[in-house]
Amino acid sequence: MTNAAWLILDRFIHHSRRRRGVIGGDATTSSLAKDCAGRHVRVSLRIVDPPAVSRLHLHWPARPQIALPFTAPAAIAAHRNSILFRMTVPFDDYRWWHDTPSFPTEHFVYSASLSSSSPPSLISLPPCFYGGGIDPVLDKAVRQHRSQRQRIIFDEDMGILCHGGDNGDFTVAHLACRRKKLQLCLLHHLPSTGGVAMEWSLQKLQIPLDMTIDLSSWRNDVVIPIGRSLCWVDYYNGMLLVDVLAVSAQSKPNPQHLHGIRLPAQALKSRRLYDDAGEPDPFRHVGVTDSGIIKLVCVFADYHPHSDDDFKIITWTLVDISKGSWIKDVDTIMVADEFFGLYSSATQSCLPRVKPTFPVMSLVDPDVICFLLKKERNNLTLMVEVNMRSKVLQSSAL
Template structure:
């Protein structure tokens, strides 16, 4: 039986760690537009343990050579990589390549057509104008800030082998509000700034947590972008307080909201100084009408009193980065962070737990110690992992690719494997592929 049904994909990429095993069922190799060989594989674990990305890119040793994950849907994971290419007369330009990973019996890694132009295009532009024009929109597009991935199932008598197109198709849809709200398109376009792009049924959705969602029905021959505002109670512009996700085909919105009247969000609130609520909404869709319906509310005072929290909370804790389970509609995952002792450890870190909360039953289902300080000497790679999480913690990405990989959990039943991370402490999974690890072991097991 395949295991697990979905994963929490860690955005931190472990680079050039070791040669890939020949029999790794997750590994795929491709090339970027410069011709560099690029290999990707995954360490897959059941939530709330994060699954991680391992990269082999021997040429990617420059200070600004970057590789990151953008989006995921079904068996696909979309990556973006950037690197400098040399042009004429001592000029250089940063290229952005998109690589599409597809899981399966034989995973693949395909280079997508460039959005910023090929090396030849850039060289021609430089020769013609003497410089390269880069608008803010073009930069966002090149960096993948407005890009998502959506797989759509189509009926066909025969299905040819998978082949990517050699260019992008440009569409210019109209933007219309779902409800009869006062809508100023010029003002909307000025302030709109997508935080994430997610798939939902036949829709691709651009999400701005300060405002709402733009829905694009990819099956519509006359495409339009339908704008739906978030509930006024749930809007916030601070990072790490909200999430939109799809669970069992239903779109949900979760927000951490201050219970004070000052309009602030709950992101940096200590539970001992201020109260907040975790509120969940469900999107109700009837034909072309859409509306938010409030479903669940969990107050912070109840959250901190749940069984199991006493052993986790001890020093200025705060919850952030909610994540909606793909398979359990009532479960929300949270990141619990509390200040570490930098002076004693000798590096920056914040003790971090990953929690699974049942919003209906008001229970702490599972927890996982994600980051804890090491008393003994640790490798530079692990320190780099801790430091990255300290300075620029990124939300986890829900992904279903584990359903499409050739993974087996033979020594335990699937239910036993899923229960191996339950409160109060994670246990060993008992099968080679899936082990419960603390944060240092999580990082060290990769190197």
Template sequence: MHRRHLMDSPDAPSVAKASFRYPDWVMLDPHTRLNYPVPTIDSDYPMEDFHATKAHAETSMGDPIDVFFRAVPPPGASRLYVNWTPRRFTKGSSSSSGAGRGEDRWDGFYGREPLVLAANGNSILLRLTLSNTRVDFFVYTVHSTGPPSLLRLPDCKLRFSNSCLRSGGLDHMVTLGNIGFLCDAESEEFVVADLMILPKHDDASHHDDTPVVAGLCIFRSCSPGEDWKASKPRICHKEGQGGELIWWHTDVVVPHGVSLCYIDYFRGILFLDILSKCPRLLYVRLPLMNPVGDPYDSETGRGCPSAFRSVCVTNGGTMKFVEVVTRTVFLSGSQSAAASSFAIKVWRLREHGMTWEKESTIQDTELWSLQGYGDLLRVPPTFPVVSMTNPDVIFCVLSNGCFGDANVTWVIAIDMLKKTLRSAFRYKKVHRNSIENDGNMASASLSTNRAFIPSQLSKYLGVTGARRKRRNLG
């Protein structure tokens, strides 16, 4: 494991201490560790703190499931550990071999491993694929008193249909990118929402002030009857901007205050006032030039915008947009001067007027010349994340694009205002469900183009742990 602590950063991993302190926020790996025998815990991470995060439940097919959480200070990757061995599989499923007998903890589940979809407050939304046709959703919650809980959501059987869908409609809670999650840590109530944006008409080029329609499906934990409800919220936008929504694609959903923000990294943000009795959507452009035409065209391709763009919200409620702007297509993976050129740009949203203000920019040569950068990879950074506790600091990944033993992956922390390199952290490998040392294992999202999920759940673990230890002492 390699660490370079260049500044005294509260976000940087700490050296071994006499007592473990949960970090105030974490960079959560969307991929879980499935049926891990025992995680390799560093000397500064007591095993009892890990086991204290255990929550138990049953799947809709009656299989027991245990979930644990390990909180690693940024830029390390935190993750959920899931112990689950299904006893039944759908006929024709690839899981009909060793995994069903518990002999193999990974191969039989390849492509179906439990996946973290979202995190907010003291809760995490988890998806579990039971078979080719059945999926469960769980909410893992850390409580102020007592152990964590794992709640299985009721099945959603609602569909969204309009005149464009001749097949009778589309099922909700299927497209993962459309699913949002909002949690009130104080009341421990939460909302899960699925939002679809579809054209109103068959002709996508039809000129309409708002040529799309929204279909919303929500589950409220405090709702009587505990059932899903569907609606078609109104879409609001500035004059002349409605046409930009015709090719809408949700890349990520970010909670912001009492709203869920559905983000298309090619266009903008749809702010959803999810707690309102009559929710509506407000469209706000990102500080970008919107592409013309279909982004899925074979000659252009949508690619993975989440690798170079991110919208993040700090614990103070500030929303920021980070973009790594590259000037050439080819990205060099060598440690010599890269053939490509880039700039990291950061904007802040001014909620009064809902306008973006550029805060800072760092050019490639500026980054490479920072004290401590040294022989780090000279490649465009990817998967930028804004620190939840220090909104001037962003974390970025430097990788040579290889996997396995040839992989070279660093996560660096940059203070964008002071233009200093706060720290650099070397990951060992990038493997899903690897049995290697988990303490310096890179997020599996780096190989599957899934960005880190910023989360403050670890902060609530600290409160719970402190209360538990006080009770033990009393």
């Protein structure tokens, strides 16, 4: 899993424990499916309490053991009791192993049962071909599994929204921003409607006239569920809220389906320090609690980005979605000396004195944030859970 995959699983863990009554210790559930080549795939989940790291394990014994660098499976997004993840499916024919980017990509949704008597499910999503192109020469590379190249879909542009109560309904969406235009690919899984086969649809979103976000510089970082919408977030620009349940293959583009929210002015003044495409930003996070509180968390280190002793943690709360109004949480601001001053007990004094990264807000208490502490010299990595309002380091874990 990626450095930030635990952030995705944390959203799942809080919901799963609350719904199923799991309050402590380890819990493991698994489910079985097949990949597009007909090989069996089993997924299991090891659940532990934050800030410890829960893990999604992929068991795929029939996969060809290729020697080339291989794209590892990755968790993409989670909502309620479901996790969206992707994996690359290698060919059996070794003659194609020189070109791993041509391997098909497959997406699955793992859903833990909300009833202790029912097993979890593992659903293989159909491939999306919109924009994949039809070329007899190029498509030859994927004919072992499929007759056409897939649409290029980046993890950070995908999200999942569970809806319809406990019926197992969910929607997976991919938003592409190209040349100030927005294309939305949607896939609805609606078992409550009679098991209609899943199909992708493509919509061009109409941009509202009052849009205040500059889409020419848009770079998506994360997708989060908010109500009946999915929200695409650029940590250095703003948020694009899309009502994915109102958009369908038959509906005409409607500016009411899309709503833009700018970030607070202070957050907009900072630049992106890490510019590796596809890599998670280590200093910012937008999260929403189960009760609907939306917060932006920033670890500011603009002037001395490589110093561990000069940073400030600031959070904002979105108080009005329609107006895009933010309020700074002045009681939760924390500077470096205050943060390191939390290392009080004998155990906590062993924590590395390094800049906290990858902040994640608790789904239960918006004042509680988890951070990653990584000591490069001895390869020590820990997670800490901090209550920013009471200024207490609540727990830590390797």
